[in-house]
Amino acid sequence: MKALRHLNKYFWKYRYRFILGLIFILTSNIFGLYPPIYIGEVFNIISDSFNGENLPEDTERSTLKRQLAYYAFLVLAFAVCKGLFMFFMRQTIIVMSRMIEYDLKNEIYNHYQKLSISFYKRNKTGDLMNRISEDVSRVRMFLGPAILYTANLLISISLIIPKMISISPKLTLYVLSPLPLLVIAIYKVSSIMNKKSEIVQEQLSKLSSISQETFSGIRVIKSYIQENFAQKQFMTAAEDYKTKNLALVKVNALFFPLMILLIGLSTLFTIYIGGLEAIAGRIQVGHIATFVIYVNMLTWPVASLGWVTSIVQRAAASQERINEFLTEEPEIKNLIKKRTPVAGDIDFKNVSFTYPDTGIQALKNVSFSIKEGETLGIIGKIGSGKSTLAELVCRINDPDSGSISIGNQNIKELNLFDLREAVGYVPQETFLFSDSIYNNIAFGDKVSDNESVHKAAKQAGIYQNIQQFKKQFDTVIGERGITLSGGQKQRLSIARALIRDPKFMLFDDCLSAVDVETEEQILQNIKIQSKNKSCIIISHRASSIKHADQIIVLKDGEIIEQGVHKTLMDLGGDYAHIYKKQLIEAKH
Ligand SMILES: Nc1ncnc2c1ncn2[C@@H]1O[C@H](COP(=O)(O)OP(=O)(O)OP(=O)(O)O)[C@@H](O)[C@H]1O
Ligand SMILES: [Mg+2]
Structure with missing residues (x-):
């Protein structure tokens, strides 16, 4: 994690954008906080007006309709506002991550240019390219999505949980208890996914270096009639790439169903426990609806925690590799800063x-x-x-x-x-x-x-x-x-x-x-x-x-x-x- 400290200077550079982004996250979450309560209210109003078998009177019906329209309008208005601020939050945080990515790439490239020829002899071109492309994009995933989701998670937890507790502390405790399990499961799956995609990446760079070499040596290959040999070499590598990719696809395919399953289970759990509470008269029917929506709102950010953790780990490893190069000192240094005339024997x-x-x-x-x-x-x-x-x-x-x-x-x-x-x-x-x-x-x-x-x-x-x-x-x-x-x-x-x-x-x-x-x-x-x-x-x-x-x-x-x-x-x-x-x- 220490490696990521290198990025602090960039956070400082873009601090205003960053803070603005956090404010947008907060605002969008506030707008997201109320619709579930309004929906719960709607449920309550309806269940209150159906007293036993009796249908409501005509006059009551028109007020009811008016109330429903009012809440529907509120839910819509809040959803639009929430969406708008979500747009702004991506526009600030993700844009910041792209800007830092740009700066970081330039920093690395600039440093490369200073390094001596012996550095280039020690390191393969592919490695140098990977630092500046692959590794930087991993770091960017940390700067953008990881930070966005973490901030979003913290803010939504601190807003939603107190609201839930204010409705029913007991129900809150019950429905939130499976969430840590969700985090662990997602973390495990995304770790496996990352490992597999790393293997795929490696194979891909092998594949590209094979083809690169073939293209640059095409004259030799043609004149020695070694096309079949080159083809075979490429095919073996491509086959390997395919196998590794298929293994990745398998885990990938597991990811979303697992998420949906876990979220579905927690919804089911909420309805069951909430139902028991409502029967016991401790909460109203509408509160179950509010809880279901809140739990759904929480599960995605909480689940993303597992994903974010693995992103951060990968970013730290990448930044460490980048730092390794950045701390490399050029062997031939310019010790004289002032201009010196060069002439003579x-x-x-x-x-x-x-x-x-x-x-x-x-x-x-x-x-x-x-x-x-x-x-x-x-x-x-x-x-x-x-x-x-x-x-x-x-x-x-x-x-x-x-x-x-x-x-x-x-x-x-x-x-x-x-x-x-x-x-x-x-x-x-x-x-x-x-x-x-x-x-x-x-x-x-x-x-x-x-x-x-x-x-x-x-x-x-x-x-x-x-x-x-x-x-x-x-x-x-x-x-x-x-x-x-x-x-x-x-x-x-x-x-x-x-x-x-x-x-x-x-x-x-x-x-x-x-x-x-x-x-x-x-x-x-x-x-x-x-x-x-x-x-x-x-x-x-x-x-x-x-x-x-x-x-x-x-x-x-x-x-x-x-x-x-x-x-x-x-x-x-x-x-x-x-x-x-x-x-x-x-x-x-
Ligand atoms: N980059 C290098 N790394 C390690 N050894 C090297 C490197 N370049 C040259 N050598 C070695 O140093 C010796 C001198 O090489 P140099 O390239 O100076 O020869 P040269 O006189 O220019 O030869 P040519 O006439 O073929 O150009 C050779 O024995 C070579 O193997
Ligand atoms: Mg020579």
């Missing part, structure tokens, strides 16, 4: 980095420096640590030891957002959003004029391609950029970095799917645009970094060769070997 001093989850040491004692405006080329075999190095520059990870500084300032002492803004990072794996080409390049709110988008596209060597599309810059890229070729995707993500006009460029093997001539052209464009910009180009091709002011060769996380193209060629080591080999390949 980039220095790596004895930088080492080990991935905590795999324990693989990806960089060992790496040192180099890039003068402002110079270009560094990095080459090395698969898994030699090139991408790791790139991620350290924009603080996606922080080094374990050693230091990285820009302009003699450790990058940890720079404003994180200024740093990331200064670095135009094109990651190795291109990621495009399912949006138009234009929006993918402009990405975000900073740049959005046509001219700069077109210019960036030209520099990245994709302008001609885009012109050939029917809708040009408005072409919508399918999910994962499925409508573009590998090289087109890479160039789009380069355009996205270029348009920001960053101080530093960081290209992680992002021209691998482009032919050598186009690569040359793009690098030339970049060079022109980034005349005074420092640049790190990571590549598998020696040709793309041979003009760099400095080249480093990485092997197993260590720098094994360092220098300009000519020095390294003269050295006759790995670089020279790679270069010659690729030169021969290119000629053939």
